[in-house]
Amino acid sequence: MNAHTPKTHASGATHTADATTVEEGLAIQEEQAKFDSDTATAVAMQNTLLTPRFYTTDFDELDAVDVTPVREDWDLLIAQMQADPNKGHFRKTDDWDHVDWDGMEPGLRKEFIDFLISSCTAEFSGCVLYKEMKRRGSNKDITQLFQLMARDEARHAGFINDALREAGVAVNLGFLTQKKKYTYFRPKFIYYATYLSEKIGYARYITIFRHLEAHPEHRFHPIFKWFREWCNDEFSHGEAFALLMKTDPKLTSGVNAYWIKFFLTAVYATMYVRDHQRPAFHAALGVDPDWYAHEVFTKTSKLSQQIFPLTLDIDHPRWQRELVALQKANADLALAVQRKQTLKKWGAQARAARAFVSLLLIPSKANKVPASTRMEPVY
Amino acid sequence: MGILTKDVERHPCEVEVSHCFDSLHAHVKFTDGAVIWPGDEVIVKGPEIMAPYGHVVREQREAVIFRASKLERLWTRLTGDFEFMELCEFSFSEEVKL
Ligand SMILES: [Fe+2]
Numbered sequence: 001m002n003a004h005t006p007k008t009h010a011s012g013a014t015h016t017a018d019a020t021t022v023e024e025g026l027a028i029q030e031e032q033a034k035f036d037s038d039t040a041t042a043v044a045m046q047n048t049l050l051t052p053r054f055y056t057t058d059f060d061e062l063d064a065v066d067v068t069p070v071r072e073d074w075d076l077l078i079a080q081m082q083a084d085p086n087k088g089h090f091r092k093t094d095d096w097d098h099v100d101w102d103g104m105e106p107g108l109r110k111e112f113i114d115f116l117i118s119s120c121t122a123e124f125s126g127c128v129l130y131k132e133m134k135r136r137g138s139n140k141d142i143t144q145l146f147q148l149m150a151r152d153e154a155r156h157a158g159f160i161n162d163a164l165r166e167a168g169v170a171v172n173l174g175f176l177t178q179k180k181k182y183t184y185f186r187p188k189f190i191y192y193a194t195y196l197s198e199k200i201g202y203a204r205y206i207t208i209f210r211h212l213e214a215h216p217e218h219r220f221h222p223i224f225k226w227f228r229e230w231c232n233d234e235f236s237h238g239e240a241f242a243l244l245m246k247t248d249p250k251l252t253s254g255v256n257a258y259w260i261k262f263f264l265t266a267v268y269a270t271m272y273v274r275d276h277q278r279p280a281f282h283a284a285l286g287v288d289p290d291w292y293a294h295e296v297f298t299k300t301s302k303l304s305q306q307i308f309p310l311t312l313d314i315d316h317p318r319w320q321r322e323l324v325a326l327q328k329a330n331a332d333l334a335l336a337v338q339r340k341q342t343l344k345k346w347g348a349q350a351r352a353a354r355a356f357v358s359l360l361l362i363p364s365k366a367n368k369v370p371a372s373t374r375m376e377p378v379y
Numbered sequence: 380m381g382i383l384t385k386d387v388e389r390h391p392c393e394v395e396v397s398h399c400f401d402s403l404h405a406h407v408k409f410t411d412g413a414v415i416w417p418g419d420e421v422i423v424k425g426p427e428i429m430a431p432y433g434h435v436v437r438e439q440r441e442a443v444i445f446r447a448s449k450l451e452r453l454w455t456r457l458t459g460d461f462e463f464m465e466l467c468e469f470s471f472s473e474e475v476k477l
């Protein structure tokens with residue numbers, strides 16, 4: 001895909017990321033497509049069907065959001081997103097070194113492709129969710145924000161897709177013609193979940209980026225070089241949700257504090273378990289998943305102090321112990337399911353549930369939310 | 380829409396699939412303003428929509444909405460919240476072993 005030099009168009013842009021008009025973007029894409037159809041037929045591509053989730057929510061409630069209390073910060077953030085500082089970032093430059101996919105150790109290759117496909121799906125699902133909220137809403141502030149976020153996520157998904165193509169994996173978008181069910185989230189749950197997912201996404205990407213900056217010999221794929229600007233997008237998205245939550249103090253107090261604790265615990269625990277299922281990937285990066293988890297939790301906790309009334313006590317002696325227990329129970333559960341051992345399955349489920357409840361019962365640390373919400377990405 | 384019965388409706392829609400470097404997305408818009416409720420299922424009729432790499436495909440299609448029954452809608456409203464983990468993908472699939 002890198003081998004050809006596309007024709008230069010009107011404003012001098014040779015890449016869709018630089019295109020300033022739709023027409024120009026399309027013209028560039030056509031050039032690429034011509035080249036691309038040649039390569040696609042030449043190489044047998046492995047096909048992967050993307051399976052994003054579909055959500056619906058209470059759009060009236062969403063429309064009723066009034067950003068007046070945070071207007072100043074809100075307008076600044078929107079202006080920054082509209083200025084689109086990362087336009088042009090998501091393209092391959094000379095920094096995109098050659099990837100030796102065939103020489104990659106098969107175990108690593110498998111886990112890394114899983115990483116890319118899952119990332120692509122996550123970005124894609126975010127895009128679908130944000131676009132849906134944009135379309136169904138009528139509150140201008142809200143629709144504008146979701147439109148901008150949908151743009152970013154579609155761009156992220158496109159960039160990962162490109163890396164996948166290089167690896168011989170073609171993403172199939174044919175899911176629309178398959179039956180799909182719409183699940184439901186209350187708006188506040190969308191705020192908690194997406195806020196956390198954006199911030200933890202930032203923490204995950206930046207931790208890997210900084211680690212590889214210090215240890216470039218572990219950078220086995222060029223995509224990691226793009227992680228900093230990438231996660232700055234995610235950071236901004238998180239900021240927007242923080243501001244949304246700030247508009248209504250009820251969202252982060254009273255019984256909702258318990259919901260927040262539940263969300264934090266569930267998200268951290270899931271991340272821990274999933275990361276530990278991919279040993280080859282972390283070994284290649286030279287990252288100890290336990291160190292990584294703790295690092296990401298620390299950063300996310302620090303960031304979430306901007307809006308959440310509490311943080312989890314991740315240095316509590318029970319924290320790490322129960323995470324390990326949860327991970328073990330989860331691995332045993334998968335094995336029991338695979339071997340169709342019902343009793344062992346129930347046992348593992350019970351152990352997983354116990355570990356999770358134990359994590360949930362660790363007293364959290366109260367946090368006094370600062371008057372000003374906005375933060376800058378400093379890690 | 381009954382408490383336990385599902386209705387099946389047909390609606391015109393516009394499908395946009397972008398398979399480009401700078402935007403990978405796929406959206407369905409009901410052109411007659413039909414609205415999706417919790418638990419509804421949607422399928423776009425016709426052959427698979429394939430956008431070749433570098434292309435945006437926009438097509439007018441028909442979609443079938445399988446309306447959830449009242450009970451199902453209620454159930455989805457009550458339990459949907461717990462599927463939030465899907466929003467945080469953590470960059471890895473759920474499969475325990477690859
Ligand atoms: Fe993203």
Ligand SMILES: [Fe+2]
Pocket residue numbers: 126153198233234237
């Ligand atoms: Fe994001």
